Amino acid sequence: MSQHRESWLRREKTFAAFAMGPLAAFWQQREECELAGVDGIPLRFVRFRSARHDRVILVSPGRIESYVKYAELAYDLFHCGFDVLIIDHRGQGRSGRMLSDTHRGHVVHFSDYVDDLERLWQREIAEGPWRKRYALAHSMGGAITTLFLQRNPQAFDAVALCAPMFGIIIRLPDWMVRHLLDWAEGHQRVREDYAIGTGRWRPLPFPLNVLTHSRVRYRRNLRFYADEPGLRVGGPTWHWVREGILAGEQVLAGAAEVTTPMLLIQAEDDRVVDNRMHDRFCELRAEAGHPCEGEKPLMINGAWHEILFEKDAMRAGALNAIVDFFDNHNQ
Template sequence: MQKIKQSWLRREKAFASFATGPLLDFWHRREECEFTGVGNLTLRYVRFTSPQHHRVILIVPGRIESYIKYPELAYDLFHCGFDVVIIDHRGQGRSDRLLEDSHRGHVVDFNDYVDDLETLYLKEIVSGHYQQRYALAHSMGGAILALFLARQPRAFHAVALAAPMFGITLPLPPFLAHRILDWAEKMPALRDGYALGTGRWRAHPFGINQLTHSRERYQRNLRFYADDPAIRVGGPTYHWVREGVQAGRSIISQVNNITTPMLLMQASEDRVVDNRSQDLFCEAMAAAGHPCEGVTPYVIEGARHEILFETDAMRAQALNAVVDFFARHV
């Protein structure tokens, strides 16, 4: 494991050769699978397994993401001795879409995401008879996982959340944004339309991105979407935003039920989710008697929203924290 950990600190220097060599070979070993989610939607996921592994990590991606974006993370965790399972949420990636315009990020009920995750957990994680079960979630995936843990706090031995979406950074003052969301909810033609200031997917140059400082990882991820139009997702609908806001409130209200050992990693330069909501969550968890690791968020200084796709130093800091945390909970 030490060898793979050391590689995390020097990968960007030869990223192209890594991506077209060892990483591509690893990706060819994947198993692409599917299951039926809420409303009979077909949901896809990918897994990497070895008969030598007795531990598993379920990866829960963020909004618009696909497992196609996650080979590097899967590679690193697999070589640390974990089987890896990654879901494509409803409405994105290779899973079924909900609206005719496939670029619209939409969900009917946020709990549909949670129900889907529970179905995959029962199908793939429990049936695998693993000695240790872990989960790692990013952004929207963090909100989904937290709601799942409120239902099943003993499902995993430990979990890690990277920049979880417990609150959304809105372009308007909250009181005004919430009024607009409530107003749009009453108008079907508007509620399922793109939220203010958003639209169909388009490629943004690295220089204006708010996700990562890593040019190599950003450009690689951009190519996935540029080369495969079927996985593109643009802005969220008004209804999705409303559901996301309500999900954050629901998570805070259910902290008494979330007793799973948890590491919450916060990006200090996040402009996508509201870091204050993560602080509030950690305070509420501590008040409930089962604090997050370190009581407060583990801050990755200098990191933007996509901590797991940041430059080598910040990404290695986060990955080491995750792997070491999981090692303490067996």
């Protein structure tokens, strides 16, 4: 294992020095770019490139996230020999919003996310100089990327998904959720309002979070939103929840169409997405003759939803599996 990869196991102990030193210097090398998405919504993305690299990874973040949050991941992938591109999905990060209340997590059609990703892939990846092309996606980004692969199964040489949003944990009976969402859909003021129990972004104290056990990474991520108010996104709208549920159903319905080599990583104690849908997705792919790596999800024991922002040991376990998987699809 390289010295860089060995450092993943002890980074939290000196995280402040790392963030203010090597990581800050790396971040200055970024290229921030923009393209027009569906309906002209501006999409921001960032790239890190080196003439020495002949492989690229397109990173698709989760709901409310920005590429600003993914600097550490980009740093690690870049130093493993990959160019890196990270998109800010519509309605979040530095990309354009659809509603006047910019804190509302909203999308008109979930397929808009997929169309946006396809535009970025066509412009930046398809005709690029790389010998190998990979994708890495988290949560909502995992659903977007998987739906993209249903359209374009040959777009990437291999894909890794971390806690993909194939099903959302909602602590209400399914029949009740469907009834509420269908009712909200018929009332525009409601359908574009915050879903029940959610609201504008607010900083949540570390002991109350259910996303990561890493105090230093959680606090760093909070600071991004505190320092740059334009990044803030709160709860989803009723319509977004409906679109998200339908997207998960579409993923499972088309699982057999996804032939791209795939590693699916699962957080054992995820409280955001439904791990049972990961298991079902892998079963469907196996039945179709193109199983996921290992034929089932790779579980990160004890991890919460944000695997790539977890404590060193859990994060390193996932990241080593991802890099090894891509290296195994390098021929």
